[in-house]
Structures are given as structure tokens and as C-alpha cells.
Amino acid sequence: MVAGTLKAHIEDAVEVMQRTGAVMVPRGEAEVLAAHVFGVPVAELALDGEPDEESLARYRALVHRRSEGVPLGYLTGSASLSGVEVEVGPGVFVPLIVSEAVVAAGLGAIAELPAPLVVDLCAGSGAFALAVAHHAPGATVHAVEHDPDALAYARRNRARRAALGDRPVELHQGDVTLPATLAELNGTVDLVLSSPPYQPQEAAVPDEFGVHQPREAVFGGPDGLHVTRHVVEAAARLLRPGGTLVLEHGHQHGETVPALLRADGRFTDVSEHPDAYMGYPLYALARRAAP
Numbered sequence: 418m419v420a421g422t423l424k425a426h427i428e429d430a431v432e433v434m435q436r437t438g439a440v441m442v443p444r445g446e447a448e449v450l451a452a453h454v455f456g457v458p459v460a461e462l463a464l465d466g467e468p469d470e471e472s473l474a475r476y477r478a479l480v481h482r483r484s485e486g487v488p489l490g491y492l493t494g495s496a497s498l499s500g501v502e503v504e505v506g507p508g509v510f511v512p513l514i515v516s517e518a519v520v521a522a523g524l525g526a527i528a529e530l531p532a533p534l535v536v537d538l539c540a541g542s543g544a545f546a547l548a549v550a551h552h553a554p555g556a557t558v559h560a561v562e563h564d565p566d567a568l569a570y571a572r573r574n575r576a577r578r579a580a581l582g583d584r585p586v587e588l589h590q591g592d593v594t595l596p597a598t599l600a601e602l603n604g605t606v607d608l609v610l611s612s613p614p615y616q617p618q619e620a621a622v623p624d625e626f627g628v629h630q631p632r633e634a635v636f637g638g639p640d641g642l643h644v645t646r647h648v649v650e651a652a653a654r655l656l657r658p659g660g661t662l663v664l665e666h667g668h669q670h671g672e673t674v675p676a677l678l679r680a681d682g683r684f685t686d687v688s689e690h691p692d693a694y695m696g697y698p699l700y701a702l703a704r705r706a707a708p
């Protein structure tokens with residue numbers, strides 16, 4: 418037995434994470450990692466118990482890797498977005514908690530439609546598409562992703578959600594920069610959601626993003642907007658008149674992305690929205706104008 422309660426070991430882990438500065442919410446993540454090691458929800462951790470040596474060694478190793486910037490989801494193997502858990506790991510982007518606002522805005526836009534048609538461009542693990550399929554059971558949801566490694570996660574996540582009773586999403590290996598991608602849906606889609614890679618390629622980002630996650634999921638060319646411009650183009654052709662685009666972007670793009678949408682000329686009602694935690698610009702919402 419190793420001396421010290423689990424509570425004390427979690428305090429140590431918080432200190433280690435705080436020292437390296439790699440983790441924004443050290444206490445929450447220290448608890449999540451402990452819950453992962455002991456196979457219980459955070460609320461059921463036996464804080465006053467003394468962990469066995471082997472579990473403690475595993476815990477410390479995970480805390481160490483997290484302090485080096487390895488994403489929490491890569492260590493636990495899962496992440497949750499809008500109440501839907503997805504498998505994640507090396508090779509796929511870990512959904513950001515702030516993106517729940519993007520999904521919520523999309524769900525709000527289709528709330529009155531009994532059978533909406535939805536497209537998730539740059540789908541990664543499929544988190545956006547699967548969250549919409551779960552919360553809008555009448556929706557038909559398509560998701561496009563070009564990276565085969567990411568798509569493999571999305572396929573497994575799709576299968577798991579379908580087994581739990583959600584309508585299966587349609588996964589497409591495709592490049593959102595190509596006009597042929599989902600061309601059969603042109604002019605018919607009610608909602609396009611997208612979180613493309615949006616960091617400028619020279620941006621100094623934490624190792625969690627710049628080192629550990631796939632570059633093509635994080636960086637979007639010199640100004641960060643290379644894929645975003647194509648997503649705007651794709652949304653303009655896919656959406657029906659009155660259909661909605663919800664487009665996540667970097668906090669440095671709170672003016673440029675709405676300006677891009679206004680300059681395009683095919684969108685109306687362009688609005689900009691902050692994230693719910695830090696108040697940074699997070700996503701733009703726009704409606705497809707009538708031709």
C-alpha cells in the first residue's frame with residue numbers, strides 16, 4: 418500500500434499539472450484521470466481510501482503524460498460532446514467542450530423541422546454529426562472527413578451510437594474543398610455545421626494541438642482560413658434558401674469570418690457568437706439567401 422489518500426494524490430497531480438501549465442483545468446482533469454484509472458465516475462471516487470501501488474503508478478504516469486500536453490481524450494480514449502460520448506485517440510481531433518455551443522446553435526436552427534437534412538463538414542471523430550443525430554432523431558445527417566485515420570474513429574463511433582438507438586449518420590470520405598463533394602445534395606440541405614482546421618500555420622499553439630493532434634485537423638494554411646473559405650463555398654452550394662450555416666473559427670477570426678460570409682453575397686443574417694467559457698469569438702451563423 419502506498420501512503421496517502423487518493424485525495425492527497427489528486428492534490429499532488431493538480432500541482433504537477435499547474436507547474437507545467439499545459440492543462441487549463443488541472444483539478445477537473447486530475448479527477449477525470451483518477452476516475453479513468455479506478456473505473457468509476459468522478460462522483461464515486463473513494464477519496465479517503467489509499468490507492469494500491471499499481472493503480473497509483475498508472476495514475477502518475479497518466480498525469481505525467483497529460484502534463485506533457487497529450488490530450489486528455491487520448492489518455493482516457495473518449496471525449497464527450499453535447500452529452501454524446503465518442504471514442505478518440507491518436508490520429509483524430511479531440512472535440513472541444515466549447516464546440517457544444519456550435520452544436521446547440523445548429524440544433525436550434527432545425528428545431529422546428531420534423532425531418533431536417535444536415536451536413537457536418539470536416540467531421541473528425543463524427544462528434545458534431547452524432548450529437549445532432551442523437552438530439553434531433555428525425556434528422557438525416559451526413560458527415561464528410563478526408564483523413565482515413567479520423568474516419569476510422571468516426572465509423573466506430575457511428576456503429577456505437579447506432580447500437581444505442583440513434584439513427585446512423587452517413588459517413589463520407591471526401592474533401593470539402595472539392596465541388597463534387599456531396600454535390601447530389603446541392604440546394605437541399607437545412608443545416609451545415611463545420612469546425613474546420615483554423616489555426617494559422619505559424620500560430621504558437623499549446624503542444625496539445627501543435628504536437629499531439631493531427632496537423633491537418635489544427636492548421637488551416639497561412640491565415641488559418643484555407644479550409645474555412647472552402648467550407649463557405651460548400652455551404653453556399655449545399656444549403657437550400659433559408660438554410661443555416663454554423664461555422665466554428667479561431668478566436669482571432671471573430672471579424673474575418675463574418676466578413677467573409679458577408680462578402681460572399683450568398684448569405685444573409687450573418688451573426689457572430691462567443692464561446693460560453695472565456696467569451697472569445699467562436700462561431701459565425703448565417704442563412705443562405707434566396708438566389
Ligand SMILES: C[S@@+](CC[C@H](N)C(=O)[O-])C[C@H]1O[C@@H](n2cnc3c(N)ncnc32)[C@H](O)[C@@H]1O
Nearest residue numbers: 510512539540541562563564592593612614634
Ligand atoms: C478541428 S477538426 C474538427 C473535427 C470535429 N468536428 C470535432 O470538433 O471534433 C477538423 C477536421 O477536418 C478534417 N479536414 C481538414 N481538411 C479537410 C478537407 N479538405 N476535407 C475534409 N476534411 C478535412 C481534419 O482531418 C479534421 O478531422
